[in-house]
Amino acid sequence: xxxxxxxxxxxxxxxxxxxxxxxxxxxxxxxxxxxxxxxxxxxxxxxxxxxxxxxxxxxxxxxxxxxxxxxxxxxxxxxxxxxxxxxxxxxxxxxxxxxxxxxxxxxxxxxxxx
Amino acid sequence: xxxxxxxxxxxxxxxxxxxxxxxxxxxxxxxxxxxxxxxxxxxxxxxxxxxxxxxxxxxxxxxxxxxxxxxxxxxxxxxxxxxxxxxxxxxxxxxxxxxxxxxxxxxxxxxxxxxx
Numbered sequence: 001x002x003x004x005x006x007x008x009x010x011x012x013x014x015x016x017x018x019x020x021x022x023x024x025x026x027x028x029x030x031x032x033x034x035x036x037x038x039x040x041x042x043x044x045x046x047x048x049x050x051x052x053x054x055x056x057x058x059x060x061x062x063x064x065x066x067x068x069x070x071x072x073x074x075x076x077x078x079x080x081x082x083x084x085x086x087x088x089x090x091x092x093x094x095x096x097x098x099x100x101x102x103x104x105x106x107x108x109x110x111x112x113x114x
Numbered sequence: 115x116x117x118x119x120x121x122x123x124x125x126x127x128x129x130x131x132x133x134x135x136x137x138x139x140x141x142x143x144x145x146x147x148x149x150x151x152x153x154x155x156x157x158x159x160x161x162x163x164x165x166x167x168x169x170x171x172x173x174x175x176x177x178x179x180x181x182x183x184x185x186x187x188x189x190x191x192x193x194x195x196x197x198x199x200x201x202x203x204x205x206x207x208x209x210x211x212x213x214x215x216x217x218x219x220x221x222x223x224x225x226x227x228x229x230x
Contacts, residue, residue, distance in 0.1 A: 033217065042118075042205050042220030043159075056215020090159060096216065101147060101209060103218060105159035 002027070004093050004106035012112045013081050021076045021109045025093030031055075032074040033103060034066060035090040043090055049074055050096060078111075086113045116141045116210045120221035127196045128229050134181075135191045135224045137206030143167075147209040148182065148189045149218070154202040162204070165189065193226075201228045 005024045013019050025032050031050040035043035045058040049068035068074045072093075078085055088110050092103035118139045127133035139148070150162040165173045165182050173180050177194045193200055206221040 031216070033215075035218075042207075042222050043218070045215070045217040045219070048215040048217060056217060058217065088157065092159075092218075094216070101216060102149070102161055102164060103216075104161065105151075107156075107158045 004091055004104055006089075006091050006106040006109050008109060009107070010110045010112075012114060014114055015081055015083060017081050019078050019081060019111060021078075021089050021091075021111070022073065023076070023091030023093075023106060024073045025091075026104055029093035029095050029104075030072055031094045031096045032068055032072065033092045033094070034074070034076045035092065036060075037088040037090055037108070039087070046076070081113045083113050086111060116143075116208055116219050118206055118208050118219050118221040120204075120206055120224050122224045123222070124225045124227070126227040126229055127193075129196055129198060131196055132192060132194045133196055133226065135193075135204050135206075135226065137189045137191070137221055139187050139189065139206070139208050139219075141187070141208065141210070143210075148180075149207040149209065150178070150180070150189075150191045151205045151207060151220075152200075152202045153205060153223075159205070163191070196228050198228050198230065201226060 007022045033048040034046040037043040047066045048055040052068045063079045066076045088108045090108045091106045094103045146167045148165045152160045163175045181190045203223045205223045207218040
């Protein structure tokens with residue numbers, strides 16, 4: 001089975017622009033989570049979606065938004081980009097069933113804001 | 115708030131030897147999960163091992179094992195017979211349930227170097 005996939009791999013944007021990142025979960029997984037990993041740090045939680053509903057949000061401004069589609073794929077949108085948004089954005093999917101809560105990560109999207 | 119601390123930014127070990135990576139966490143919950151993830155230079159985060167807090171027995175996955183001390187809130191990772199392919203960033207993570215979200219709280223990571 002294919003793992004979590006993300007697109008694009010790399011992205012360069014200018015301050016003030018908008019960006020959309022995409023994620024496809026492992027087949028059968030209904031939950032998708034988004035994390036931001038700034039260079040040299042651990043990932044920080046942004047959002048979790050389960051069955052197309054937002055389950056939780058981390059400490060990120062309203063410029064960050066996301067959604068999940070009927071096929072459980074997900075998009076992360078960031079408006080009015082700042083230099084500080086430069087990071088690796090990771091998507092993780094999980095089954096979210098009793099006893100099975102591991103999150104499996106995709107390869108990430110490297111966003112550079114200039 | 116739950117926090118995870120990895121006090122060793124970098125570690126190195128000779129190939130075939132054993133190394134232990136440290137992790138402490140803070141939580142008021144009694145039931146939770148702990149994980150170790152590996153992130154090689156290619157950057158894909160890979161799950162190494164998991165531990166359920168309600169289990170007293172330490173988890174083991176081949177050459178990887180943990181020392182889970184619940185009272186001390188400590189969760190260290192031991193890698194036996196280190197191999198060159200073990201070189202990576204290692205992240206300790208705690209699975210928190212906050213406002214319904216099953217989020218992972220990560221430590222800052224430990225960069226592990228394997229010397230041939």
